[in-house]
Amino acid sequence: MNFEVLVLPDILKHIPPDREIQIKRALKKLENPYPGTGEGDKKESKGADDVVYRLRIGDHRAFYRIEKDDFKVYVFDILTSEQAHKKYGLL
Numbered sequence: 001m002n003f004e005v006l007v008l009p010d011i012l013k014h015i016p017p018d019r020e021i022q023i024k025r026a027l028k029k030l031e032n033p034y035p036g037t038g039e040g041d042k043k044e045s046k047g048a049d050d051v052v053y054r055l056r057i058g059d060h061r062a063f064y065r066i067e068k069d070d071f072k073v074y075v076f077d078i079l080t081s082e083q084a085h086k087k088y089g090l091l
Helices: 017-031 081-088
Strands: 004-007 041-046 051-057 060-067 072-080
Touching: 004 017, 017 051, 017 060, 017 072, 060 081, 072 081
Parallel strands: 004 072
Antiparallel strands: 041 051, 051 060, 060 072
């Protein structure tokens, strides 16, 4: 079963226009959000209370959570790899 991909409304505002199409195409691959399924370089990152996933999109990283009971993927952050390392550590 495919998951519905939901992106926070303002998340794409800081993305350069020339990268926006590439990022939107990559986010569609999150219909199969788990690492090892579908397409894309996906990785699980375990935090203290939460499991967060990241999708590598060239020099950007999309961070998301999976709601498996609702079949929804929530994309909550898209950063350059440098920004992601500073904010979340080595991912």
